[in-house]
Amino acid sequence: MAISAEKKKEMLWTMILSRRFEDELMELCKIEGKIHGMMILATGQEAVGSGACAALAPEDVIITNHRSHNHLLAKGADAKALMAEIFCKATGCNKGKSGTLHLAVPEVNAPCTSTVVGAGPPIAAGQAFAQQYKREKRVTLCFFGDGAAAEGSVHEAMNLAGLWRLPLIFICENNVYAGAQRLEEHTPVADLVSRAAGYAMPGVIVDGNDALAVYEAVATAKKRALAGEGPSFIECKTYRLRGHGEADPQLYQPKDEISAWQEKCPIPRLRDTLVSEGVITAADFQAMEKQAQSMVEEAVRFAEDSPYPSPEEALEDVLV
Amino acid sequence: MAISAEKKKEMLWTMILSRRFEDELMELCKIEGKIHGMMILATGQEAVGSGACAALAPEDVIITNHRSHNHLLAKGADAKALMAEIFCKATGCNKGKSGTLHLAVPEVNAPCTSTVVGAGPPIAAGQAFAQQYKREKRVTLCFFGDGAAAEGSVHEAMNLAGLWRLPLIFICENNVYAGAQRLEEHTPVADLVSRAAGYAMPGVIVDGNDALAVYEAVATAKKRALAGEGPSFIECKTYRLRGHGEADPQLYQPKDEISAWQEKCPIPRLRDTLVSEGVITAADFQAMEKQAQSMVEEAVRFAEDSPYPSPEEALEDVLV
Amino acid sequence: MQKLGMGQAVNQALREEMHRDPGVFIAGEGVGVSIHPGPMLPTYGLLEEFGPKRVRDTPVSEAAIAGLAVGAAEAGLRPVVEIMFNPFFTLASDMIINHAAKLRYMSGGKSTFPLVVRMKSGAGFGAGSQHSHNLEAWVAHCPGLKVVMPGTAADAKGLLKSAIRDDNPVIFIEHMGLYFAPTPVPEEEYLTPIGPAEIKRPGTDVTVVTWSSMLGVAMTAAERLAQEGVQVEIVDLRTLAPLDKKTILASVAKTGRLVVLHEANLTGGFGGEIAAVVMEEGFSHLKAPLRRVAAPDIPVPVSPPQEQFYVPNAEQLITAIKEIL
Amino acid sequence: MQKLGMGQAVNQALREEMHRDPGVFIAGEGVGVSIHPGPMLPTYGLLEEFGPKRVRDTPVSEAAIAGLAVGAAEAGLRPVVEIMFNPFFTLASDMIINHAAKLRYMSGGKSTFPLVVRMKSGAGFGAGSQHSHNLEAWVAHCPGLKVVMPGTAADAKGLLKSAIRDDNPVIFIEHMGLYFAPTPVPEEEYLTPIGPAEIKRPGTDVTVVTWSSMLGVAMTAAERLAQEGVQVEIVDLRTLAPLDKKTILASVAKTGRLVVLHEANLTGGFGGEIAAVVMEEGFSHLKAPLRRVAAPDIPVPVSPPQEQFYVPNAEQLITAIKEIL
């Protein structure tokens, strides 16, 4: 599959941006009282969200989970509105009502985030159902983790999607851990894609640190979905370089495992490929990093300067 | 696998008994006010429960579902106590508190029946866990339907059982229908056993109208479980000859499909095999039918003669 | 006026709304092809009329059914999904409680979830506590949901039509005991608003607040007591959330006496909420202690004499009323 | 006396009971190896002490975790399973409500289900409404369950030990806000019985009925009011089911005034049950209207000023009390 230079640059850009965005969040978390709640980051996994979203059109829908920042930035969410929301400010994309964990960005067709592990797939099935019902030419893509694969809801959704041939792409982001439990401590299979056959859908394993490979798999799955052939299951093998959340000391992650995966970091990897292909120069990369830096700085400034919502506004937005 | 003549006769006997028992229930349902609640029968599927339970020891545990009579009789439950319970009488095995749908017969290691579709497997996992924990030499077998396979709980239980190598046998009784929905209307796969690989357990398809085949599959699975190798998945292909419940006019079941499966009825089939093998004579079979007839008559008499529990006793048995 | 069972009334509401709005679809286990193809039942004939695109039989997967509703509603459709029996709500409850009810809030008001979850409830069918367990108190305790429990066929029709047009998630609980008793339903189109309770019988001596099938029990008791000169005022809530405090309080202000009647288990039932509201805002009007008439705190038993014992009846209500007169 | 946070008290209870009875095991997501390996947390160090046979990290499968408990309990073990946060109870609720609570009844008393489900609850952590949502009213409405919500570390320890020894399913809800504030816990072994409420502060002017972390709010308010000469009696329920009506009624008989304080949403909260019980059985003692102080009817918001607004506080309680004095 020929991927355009533009798409390749887009992937690299959203990876750089989300890395910078999240590195900044990690720093901010160290400052007492800056950021409220648990901070869950996708450091090292950016190729999944960036590769997948690059293969989607703006009108395609994503449903994401607790580890959402990269997915949302890759889908085109505004960094300022996200940052302000993560700061729980009134100018956040959800008026401070979601915080970092439940970001809803319907304007880029990322209508909701659930932190209930495994809850995304049934909702994604509903979105894909609506697309099919309205005969739209768009698809839904759902991110979920290796841990989530153990939730019954995921299977119910896979069965429904397979049965009704919904235009739905299941992306299992297998980052080796579900909380502190390693894959082999929460499931007896090495490859979660082994579940796909049980729902009559194709399943592929891709190197989740290779954005181009993720892109290709998603593009293939999307074509299939649009052709009315139904859902696909893509297992992206990747690794959570940081702890589950910012406060996790990662005691259970072997140090050499972490460093081995650091070597496989998806950002330098795509950079090197694009440089060697002549798609970008080393200077272009530096410029992208700089741009990300300034965007994130601006976002933080915006967030910090914004007011909190008033306490009483908490009473709003419950019912229409 | 050599199956003893005794075991073969046991299977035939429990099939004859449960057919007679349930045929009688169907007749009783036609009499206004005799029997309370929905009557769910396993007519045509008896080879599954009878074959499976014959391969178990008394100390092995079964967890059954709404279509339980055959499973329980095959496990050795007392016909009188069951019948009285189905009549909701005080002498029933659960004092009239379960009725036909929730029969609990711990004395034969059939400790509970759930009519919540898909609820059996997680409970069975708990039973198997206890067996493993206590290092007992026994196993748990869980019956569930093709429809139940779509419930998330079933998958959670399969994952847990596979992960912990629990001594658990999953028997999926695929009788082509879940309520009024045919298999192809509730799942995209023809064989539910295709799910087993996703939980690292062996899966086999057996002719669910062949008691001997069911027996062999369960015996193999039990050996595996006792060897500490974990769970197995057995899909028994069979057919629901009657409607879902006694009031279902079966409008959605093609007439010729029903009659084709009537031809494959498991009882004459096993009878013919055993007669041709010289294990029984035609006269033995008639004697067994007669014995079943008198046992069921006695059970009905016992049930009819028994009193209802008092209203106030409804207040008992909530807490210990 | 036509006389319909509540199942037929629900059926008319579904049919009318599906004709009106192509975005309305129904989904659930056996909502199309059913093991009980009876014309008294809510989804009878809809598959034939609207086809399998809009009448979707689903696998036995309550979480997926509810998730389907949540996702499709956000995407602009108007799902009306069925959870077969109230106790199976447990299996759908994460999708309803943590998602349908909360995702709008967490989006800061950006998203809407116009969905209806229909559930059958009620004891009396010998089906036991895994099929019969009234859990309206669960949903009425959850901000972000509306909860409707009609006591008549006419209310069921008008309220379901309103529920389908409502932009919020609505839990719509039907009592199976009302499916088979035809009562008058207007022929012309009408909507019954979600929210207002209705005084189903005016009276001066005691207020009975009730909902769903217990309305009939209350009416029977009221008629009998009328013969003894006691005038019972019956407030049929119809909607538990939002709760029509005004009508309840006005009635108690008039009668000074309150009895709450519901089929759900006594302890922790929604009757407590009614009691609290009156004790907070109508205390000065109260002339006598509260009485609650509800099921005992046991699972629904199966045996006929015990199941009958479980369901609150007119005698119990009459006794309770007399205790506080 | 030792001073422990509630997490440590729970930890001691688990440790002691696991030593006492080899049939006790714990299971849940991260109960062994945890992303938060802190000594203030309930299951800290148990894996090291008891090994992986008895301290079972599970997949992320709440229904299976609860089903494991149901099956293993019937088979004679004493499972203590953890559902990480109260809102995830939804996912386990079928196993608990339709099985743990009902299977004994439906067996006619033949089977027992001696299991404990531990859950963390409480707002205040910026985690949002999918992690913070107090649903004790759900379980307290379900016959066949006991429901425990301690407000102090000492009660948590003694009640959890009783829960583990109880032959019934017990829902044990811990408030995370109490994990980190050390309070006195007796050194010697003790059991706190499930059932009895405790008067945590005697008083004569008004009764405050509360539970879990709101006990601290009530104590603060009572101290402040004492300075103004108002003597608040605080009834700490500790156990919601079975409910200790006697202690509540005796207190109201003395004070004539009732305020109920809980963190869960106001409408449909368990406060209604308290109100109803008092209105039924203590009406003649009541001198003033009820007040309930509870969270507003909204999902738990995330933004700090809004989350703070959500959680009931001493000022609100003081205002409520003064309104009815």
Ligand SMILES: Cc1ncc(C[n+]2csc(CCOP(=O)(O)OP(=O)(O)O)c2C)c(N)n1
């Ligand atoms: C239903 C539910 N159970 C438990 C949790 C707590 N929890 C949050 S993230 C997580 C692990 C999820 O692992 P995985 O799906 O692999 O995603 P990852 O964190 O690795 O991205 C758990 C158990 C939750 N949020 N929801």
Ligand SMILES: Cc1ncc(C[n+]2csc(CCOP(=O)(O)OP(=O)(O)O)c2C)c(N)n1
């Ligand atoms: C959770 C739940 N959902 C729905 C039902 C209603 N119901 C009872 S049996 C049944 C069909 C089950 O089909 P299957 O598992 O194939 O078993 P079979 O009836 O064919 O033996 C359904 C949907 C139920 N009892 N429980």
Ligand SMILES: [Mg+2]
């Ligand atoms: Mg993971």
Ligand SMILES: [Mg+2]
């Ligand atoms: Mg079936």
